[in-house]
Amino acid sequence: MIETGFPTGGPTLRELGERDVIKRIRAQAPSAVNGDDAAVLAPPTPNSRVVAATDMLVQGRHFTSDTSTPYFVGRKAALQNFADIEAMGARPIAALLAVSAHPDMPVVVMEEIARGVGDMASDYACELVGGDVTSGDELVLSVTAIGALGGNRPPLTLAGARPGHRVIAHGRIGYSAAGLALLQAGVAVPPALEPLVAAHQVPQLTPGRGVVARAAGACSMTDNSDGLIRDISQIAEVSGVGIDLASNALTPDALLREAGELLHIDPWEWVLGGGEDHTLVGTIEGSAPVGFRSIGTVSRKQGVRIDGAEPATARGWESF
Structure with a gap:
């Protein structure tokens, strides 16, 4: 409810x-x-x-x-x-x-x-x-x-991404924006879609995942607060690298697709530009740590791409 x-x-x-x-x-x-x-x-x-x-x-x-x-x-x-x-x-x-x-x-x-x-x-x-x-x-x-x-390892800043790194993520992407859209639409939200609303009202993040990533050798990290493309572009820009995301790792799931059909909105808008999921997104030289998944790679060619092409949207949260 x-x-x-x-x-x-x-x-x-x-x-x-x-x-x-x-x-x-x-x-x-x-x-x-x-x-x-x-x-x-x-x-x-x-x-x-x-x-x-x-x-x-x-x-x-x-x-x-x-x-x-x-x-x-x-x-x-x-x-x-x-x-x-x-x-x-x-x-x-x-x-x-x-x-x-x-x-x-x-x-x-x-x-x-x-x-x-x-x-x-x-x-x-x-x-x-x-x-x-x-x-x-x-x-x-x-x-x-x-x-x-703790410890002697450097903090996970925006400046640590290097070509050849794997791009990793922990947490859902697009859920918060979809939940907000449902609340603002003034429609009866089906019970099956209530997890999207909950994700907007109180985003979920497993405590300690950032510590785990740093201990496993992660080199850079941020959280998806302003939109995936906007936030990951920060890592690319500050590190002086490019980031190539894989669409098959970001494809909207069944809940996002159902919400998109209900509201007549392309769910990719929520995934790429929604923000407020507070998903941890970073880079690491080796395999994805426990609790993280791979969503792309770091390259020398600057900018952010999805399957080699410009993202369909770079829209995100803007404070002013």
Whole structure:
């Protein structure tokens, strides 16, 4: 069953005040190190480096009450930052949450957002350790993820792809965009297609896959947040290489095809330009690590191609 909508009624942020709102946030995502001026984190492993990432979600721009719930928004906000940490080959160890909201917003909305962030953090064996709340005209979330990069291997940056590498991916591609299209179409979503909606509301990423890839010898990585062609073009451009994708490794599956038929949309648009799946995409010299699959190769001829031809679309998310 698809869930959308934001709660109404009950005490508001204005009625409770900042201190009580923060207490309610902490109650939804408890942490022993949350509650002071700043959180003090112990080094998770010897010889580790700190990795940090932050993203914002703005109501009306990145989510609406028609397409999500506060709990799902919280989980998604955390996941998209954890995906950035994973894409460096690191593991998340803590999260910070800052929220700007209208004073008349019911406090239950804030509690559900915090619960979503806290539950996603728990999935990654880390905690929500602090943040901030303030008054504003729009609901805006900013999650900062802190990660640990262990060992002596270099991080998985955009600059590590080399000719001869295999292009690898972990996670679904195109599901989130298809789910959003279904929600926005105003049609009755068949139960069989509900996994697409779920993939948009809370994308799935197996914790630890970035660490596994780095340990297996991966050399570059990013996550599919803005669209596959757009994001993989970043690796090609920064590394000064070309990337040749294989269409048979990206062909829309039965769910995507069924959604495409229902909405009269070519599902390849979702695969190539959709984004927000937060699929890990990278390159490696040898075989694909456990949990990853091969989707192409790296060449000397710059640019991104599919079966040797220009992609049908390079459209993706644009912030401005």
